[in-house]
Amino acid sequence: MMPIDHDPTSNTTSPSFNMNPQDFPPSPHIDLPLASARAVSPCLEEVQRFCQDSSSPPRFSTLHGSLRPIILKFQDVIYNIQLPPTTESTTSPSPTTRVILNGVTGIVRPGELLGMLGPSGSGKTTLLTAIGGRLQGKLSGGSITYNGHAFSKSIKRKIGFVTQDDVLYPHLTVLETLTFTALLRLHKNLTRKDKIDQVDMVISELGLTRCRNTMIGGPLFRGVSGGERKRVSIGQEMLVNPSLLLLDEPTSGLDSTTAHRMMATLKALARGGRTMVTTIHQPSSRLYQMFDKVVVLSEGYPIYCGRASHVIDYFCSIGLPPGCNFINPADFLLDLTNGIYSDTRHEDQDVEHYTKLEHQDNNSPSCIKQFLITSYMNNLYPILKAETHHTFGDQNHSTLNPSSGSEENEWSTSWWEQFKILLQRGLKERRHESYSGLRIFQVLSVAIISGLLWWHSDVTHIQDQIGLLFFFSIFWGFFPLFNAIFAFPQERQMLIRERASGMYNLSAYYMARIVGDLPMELVLPTIFISITYYMSGLKPSPITFILTLTIILYNVLVSQGLGLALGAILMDVKQATTLASVIMLVLLLAGGYYIQHIPHFIAWLKYVSFSHYCYKLLVGVQYKGYEVYECGLEIRCKVLDYPTIKHLGVHNLGFDVLALTIMLVGFRILAYYALKMNQL
Incomplete structure (x- = not known):
């Protein structure tokens, strides 16, 4: 394993994952912004050429209702849960809380597709749930705003949330499922014909015309395919023409071809002026290149947040370049979130140096994770904080304002x-x-x-x-x-x-x-x-x-x-x-x-x-x-x-x-x- 080259003055050996920026000294490794020119290894250039987006998905049709763009900001989001008391007698008292999210910051603008990456249990779904206003309890710290406003019922109506599990009635057809959803969710000022027209439009745009009269299906009888079920779930949220669409593992259980088509659909929705956020466990290289931005989480701590195309540049700059056999950026990121790093380009070099390092503890998973967190706080966090603070000097997108109390309590239908x-x-x-x-x-x-x-x-x-x-x-x-x-x-x-x-x-x-x-x-x-x-x-x-x-x-x-x-x-x-x-x-x-x-x-x-x-x-x-x-x-x-x-x-x-x-x-x-x- 290649040693982690970092400033010996930085506190990377501490077992405490403290996210306060002032606790970390300035990093000498990178001068952001990341878009600045820098030397890139030949194998990295090959990877970048491979990851270039060669196609632009078509623009999604305009649905009924005005699309009000939302700029999503989440700043220093912290979420802790209370642990049940343990009866086991230990020498040291067990912690009463568990950190699920710690200091996650980011910004997503209309037209952008943000992917949240990380291993199971890293906090991706928790962060997505918090953004959707569905989190049980309150955040322990930080804030989530939509065009500078806190979450409200009026904003909730402009948010679509697609869960990982497709919860649908098995005996209803695709058309019936979307029709009942439209009748319930679309505003009462629309006529029944307008609502049915919107259903037909969504069915056409999501490629569900062939199966529109097919039952959804369940465990006891066959219905539509897995990809079609997922598109029906997305269609239910698209009926309200959401400005912000959140999806939890939209490619889960799908084959690579169907998953690619699903992501192409999401990319098209984003290009229509929507803000898109999705969690994804382990995307292929084809899927990864569709993301505009990524947030990488490790045990609730962010280690990267920014442009998806700059992620390799960033990790190269802090001394963690990928190996020559590197193909998929997502695989490389997931290894890092688990504290695993190896650079096969140097396997035949500095053998004596590696032998000495094997007896040191600075390449352990916990030490690598700590180094990644430290690098994030020193390099990325100041840029993100400045970006989120300066965003709302530009208010030309901020047309979504909180409604009055009477409007918030008003249902779409009687x-x-x-x-x-x-x-x-x-x-x-x-x-x-x-x-x-x-x-x-x-x-x-x-x-x-x-x-x-x-x-x-x-x-x-x-x-x-x-x-x-x-x-x-x-x-x-x-x-x-x-x-x-x-x-x-x-x-x-x-x-x-x-x-x-x-x-x-x-x-x-x-x-x-x-x-x-x-x-x-x-x-x-x-x-x-x-x-x-x-x-x-x-x-x-x-x-x-x-x-x-x-x-x-x-x-x-x-x-x-x-x-x-x-x-x-x-x-x-x-x-x-x-x-x-x-x-x-x-x-x-x-x-x-x-x-x-x-x-x-x-x-x-x-x-x-x-x-x-x-x-x-x-x-x-x-x-x-x-x-x-x-x-x-x-x-x-x-x-x-x-x-x-x-x-x-x-x-x-x-x-x-x-x-x-x-x-x-x-x-x-x-x-x-x-x-x-x-x-x-």
Whole structure:
């Protein structure tokens, strides 16, 4: 390994990564600006020729709405997180905070594409999230400004954020996905036709015309390709014609050709006057040459920020030139961020000198990282600081101003429009799941088997009929409960992304979800009761049948509300399913069928069991006071005197309806506030 040639007076051996500029002496290695002429090695010249951009991507079409250029500045950004306390006993106390970002500074202008490079865990996504205003908590230091203004809701509407994972509804087509996004995000002053026209324009510009009517797809069925999914995600943000577009690992999971096309699309978007910032893990040389600027991070500390074409010049100037076998600047940068440096051009020179250096510690990864940080602070940081301070003497781009409080709280569409659009989207997406062949088969098979088991039972088999009614209450308590548990955990990522983009009000989403579930949750129990009721020989009166069906449907809604609440509180399917199993088992045992003489200290359980109230109501509407049954040889007794019914007590049915109503409303209110508490 080639030794690091640096000023012995500089503090490069200190283990402390302190980012205060005054702690570092002036560096004698480089006289910036970096564009100044300097001697470059022959192999470096070859690399520069290889990295020249040979093509200019086409200009992106103008979308609806004026594009207000944004000059993005981030100055001395510091972000720390609190670590949980450790119980391990150590000689030295463990740190209570962890540094994620430390002193990151940079500026991106309209028309520029900035790439953030660094290994996993270097802080790229954290910095991108902070720029997008989506960081949990506040910055520990520094500032991020947009045309000189702090982040606000008005600025948020001009920022597009594309996450690494493509969170899309699998059963919607490309056209439907972009259409619903446009209807929700574009301003209410635009007509529906204007919004549809904008969708068509985005589909055309992003090359999605061929797959516009293809479903997105998911784990269980094939849809569009990975590159097309990523372009759909970008298209959702492009609909609002963002001035600042942020992308987290846009080439992740794509082959080299698709990744190159993706970057060409981003380059075209930037050339249209937008400010573009993207994180990228390990770009190829073809991708690297598309960046105008790069920020290189190592464990949260910047080691370079500037023009992508000047990066090799800079590292050569501080004594870290690449080897002759160097091809990709990104590979060279990633080695440096990991504290790895080797210069193969000098492998056959100064062998004796290298042998001596092997016994020194000045080539260790930590020492190399410290040297890179020191060089950055001495050489690049003063230039960046001066550039960011002088930028806003030129205010001809600063047309984006903070809005008044009333405008910031204004949604793009009204609450009622949000509700209607979300309801329509939910019905289109969930109909495939709710009316799947497997679920229909499950309900029909149980209905037919139940009808056959209780085939033409009559009042003489009163215990059997009571058992069937209790089965109705527990089956249509379990089934909707466990289906509803999945609702919010499965849509959590989608809800987080759309809410972070300011697409709709949480209450509009919640009401659309509840209303949209009604036809899907009530059709199957209606079919079930219609089959089983008459097969089993229950009272053939139409009024009794309608009352029985109404009670079952009411029970379904209560059970569904409990499932929604459990899912919203825990936001984890496994935990919610486990807890629901325990709750339903307790409610089942306390329902009043298996045990009638419950000890007083635990008798309260039946009063919180919706299955108990449903069971009482079903028995109450099925049997009247004048009905009799054979209780012995030629002996007839009143049905209401049957021990099970008598102990159940079916006289005060109004209280049971009230109890179910309280649960119906209470569970749904609990679910809504659980979503709000989870910051959704």
